[in-house]
Amino acid sequence: MxxxxxxxxxxxxxxxxxxxxxxxxxxxxxxxxxxxxxxxxxxRWDDDPERGAIAVTNGANGENYSTPVYLDQGWSEADSLWFYNTTQGSGLLPYDFYLALEQVDSTELLRANNNIDKFRYLPQKPTFFNPDGLAVGFVKETYQGNDYMGYTCAACHTGQVNYKGKAIRIDGGPAMADMVGFLTAMEKSLEQTQTDPQKRERFVKAVLALKNNYSSEEQILKDLKKWGDTIELYNTVNHSHLDYGYARLDAFGRIYNRVLEHMINKAQLKLALMQITTPEDKRMLNEEQVDAILEGINETIIGDVQFALIMERLGSTKGKLPGLNQRDQLRVREVIFNEPNAPVSYPFLWDITHSDYVQWNALAANAGVGPLGRNTGEVIGVFGILDWKAQESRFSLSALITGEKAKKHTIDFKSSIDLTNLGRIESHLNSLQSPVWPQEILGKVDRETAKRGELVYNEYCASCHQVIERDNWDRLVVANMSSIDVVGTDPTMATNSVAYTGYAGNFESVYQETDVGSVVVQKRAPVVQVLTAATKGAVATPDADKWVVRRVADWAYMLGKSFFDNEIRPSVKSGNYKPDTTANPYQSLLSYKARSLNGIWATAPYLHNGSVPNLWTLLLPVEERPTEFCVGNREFDPVNVGFNADGCDKTDPKDKRRFIVEPLGNHNTGHEYGTGKDGKEKLTEQERWDLIEYIKTL
Structure with a gap:
């Protein structure tokens, strides 16, 4: 009030x-x-002519490359560096910890350039806004007086291709990053730093020497355990039987789990724990054990720290605690969370602000304040610090728009999410253009062949993949949707987005609008409903780090700007898909989108789940596509158009560069257009080469 x-x-x-x-x-x-x-x-003060990029020698997979060059994508040096270094509110680890943390069994820092390169992030030299020389998309975030290391959009949406020792950075391109591998390495480093006396001593000295947020060893060791437990919890909750490898992430699954972790309340958690059964259909936990596990846990909001404590208690044998083994702890996870087993390629960002729908299954409409909500959901997933807590019911905008106003308690959605910067980043992307094929590096385009290929494209591709002018300010990119039954590609990501459920916490029994009417959120609800409500609450909550007048003014301005400056208007989805119905209000999400292919040459591997290495194999029938190939190499193949798919040790099951098209989630099926299976005449080999040559020009 x-x-x-x-x-x-x-x-x-x-x-x-x-x-x-x-x-x-x-x-x-x-x-x-x-x-x-x-x-x-x-x-624009940060205008390093090389945009912070550095050459790499003796890099991962034996790669060596010169200082990367940039193509004309509509951005200056300052534009690129601003995008790399502008925080969105992500706080993965205390900043001092990240600067001082060593690798496992080594005195080398976790953030060392050779190690960063191993996980296929992009090393950088120090520049004005990045004085510590963090990798592209790694940034210092300040929240409530403390500094953290977090991700920016650029970590997942900046690409690079190499060719014969020359490197090309692609702004807005898909990263080749192995985020899971990096977070696993971070977890192990934090664990060993706690248990190894010498490593711990070096760590404490290094953190104290920074003279920043920490002034005592006791304070450091307390937070070392807290953040070690937090990263371990995140990795445990999101463990998947399917190895993502490089260039992919199940972002939706991980965002879903993070929301569920912060929404489930104590009563619902007790209900979930009491329902877990053994393979012999007996209760795994009795009520006395469950009460011991939940002793002192908050009634309404649990969150990272308390969930980490719960996971610790599940494995403990103290008192009445159950002492579950790892397999049984995973059974607990499966009742509360969902396995993120649908990794997809990181999408490219050019034209995103000119698109009617975004995400692989068009979950996010891009009209009105849609982009702000979409980006808020993304920060929830990439380690926004969520200080969400219950409060006595009172008027608040977040309670109003999430439907909680009649509840005994409402949620205070205080967090580190920087709504102002999210709006600025979205505006910044407005001027980003797709990269043009660099003929001086990758070879000249045969114009006569490309002209023939244009005719093939118009007959086989243009009905779904719109051709646009990359530098037309008024361009509107339409997502043409195809039902998973029609396009035939791996359905896992789309089906998970609709089928995954979880406990709704304080959102139980609230009303939520859909395109076909209002639905009532039930105790166990589709996670898409829980995410939608949580995102609305976060968007409706001004930045906690600003004094009250500026906080409200910035929030109101950004909300208004997001709505009135957005040229995208609400529209019906285009394409061949099953529409939403009252019986299935999310049915339209069981589809994948086809978007314009400008710049597609720089975005391999292909299909939404990265299961096809290059454009040539994408044009083949499924039975002729490779069932195993190598990912993680940046060396470009300008003939087949994609990354070099050779170089893995196919006999080594631990080689993370191996991509195998099994199990479900990795399938390379579908999209068999031009193969004779789509009701049209099968393309000849020459027609395929003609088509690829034309696609290079888009």
Missing amino acids: FIIKAIVGLFHWIRRNFRTLLKFKIVFAIILLVILAAGKTYQ
């Missing part, structure tokens, strides 16, 4: 003093312009 009264009071003051203010309108306008100009100037 204080905020509302303050706004009303400010309005009345302006009305009373309007004439006086009018006399000074020129002065105010000049001051505003100076502030805006200063902000833009400051944003």
Whole structure:
């Protein structure tokens, strides 16, 4: 109520003093312009001509490459560096810890360039906004007076291709990162730092020497356990039988799990624990054990720290605790969370602000404040610090739009999510263009062959894959949807988005709008409903790090800007898909989108789950596509158009570069257009080469 009264009071003051203010309108306008100009100037201070990129020798997989070059994508040096280094509110680990943390069984730092390169992140040298030389998309985030290392959009959406020792950075391109491998290595490093006396001593000295957020060994060791437990919890909850490898991540599955972790309440968690059975159909836990596990746990919101404590208690034999083995602990996970077993390629970002729908299955409409909600959900997944807690029911905008206003308790969605920067990043992407095939590096395009290929494209591809002008400011990219039954590609990601369920916590029994009417969120509900409500609550909550007037002003401005500046209007999805119905209000999500193919040459491997190594094999029938190939190499194949798919040790099951098209989640089926299976004449070999040559020009 204080905020509302303050706004009303400010309005009345302006009305009373309007004439006086009018006399000074020129002065105010000049001051505003100076502030805006200063902000833009400051944003462009980081203009390193190489955009922070560095050459790599003796890199992972034997790669060596020169300092990467950039293509003309509509961005200057400062534009790229601003994108790399602008925080969105992600806090993976205390910043001091990240700077000091060593690799397992080594004194080398986890963040060392050779180690970063091993996980296929992109090493950088220090620049103005990145004084510690963190990798592309790794950034310092400050929240509630403390510094953290977190991800920016660039970590997953900046690519690189190499050719004969030359490297090309692709802004907005899909990363080749192995995030799971990196987080697993971080977990092991944190664990060994706690147990190895010498490593622990070096770590404490290094953190204290920074003279930043920590001033005592006791404080450091306390947080070392806390953050070690948090990373271990995240990795445990998101463990999958399917190895993602390089260039892929089940982002949806992980976002879903993070929301469920912060939404389930104590009563629902007790219900879940009491329902777990052994293979012999007996209760795995009795009520006395469950009560011991949940002793002292918050009633409404649990979150990272308390969930880590719960997982620790599950494995403990102290008192009445059950002492579950790892297999039984996974049974607990399966009742509360869902296995993220549908990794997909990191999508490319050019044209995203010009698109009607985004995400592989068009989950996110891009109209109105849709982009702000989409990006907020993304930060929830990539380690936004979620200080969500229950409060006595009172009026708040978040309670109103999430439907909680009649509840005994409502959720305070305080977090590190930076809504202002999310809006700025989205606006920044407006000027990003797709990369043009670099003929001086990858070879000239045969124009006559490409002309023939254009005819093939128009007959076989254009009905789904719209051709656009990459630099047309008014371009509108339409997502043409195809039902999973029609396109035939691996259905796992789409089906998980609809079928996965979880406990709704405080959202139980609230109403939620869908395209076919209101639904009631039940105790155990589709996770898409829980995520939608949580995202709305986060968007409706101003930045906790700003003083009250600026907090409300920034929030109102960003919400208004997101809505009124967005040229994308609500529209019906295009394509051949099953529409939503009252019986299945999310049925349209059981489909995948086809978007414009401009710049597609720089985005291998192909299909939504990265199961096809290059464009040539994508044009073949499924039975002729490779069932195993190598990922993780950046060396480009300009003939077949994709990454070099050789070089793995196919006899070594531990070689993470191996991609095998089994099990489900990795299937390379579907999209057999031009193979004679689509009701059209089968393309000849020459027609396939013609088509590939034309696609290079898009």
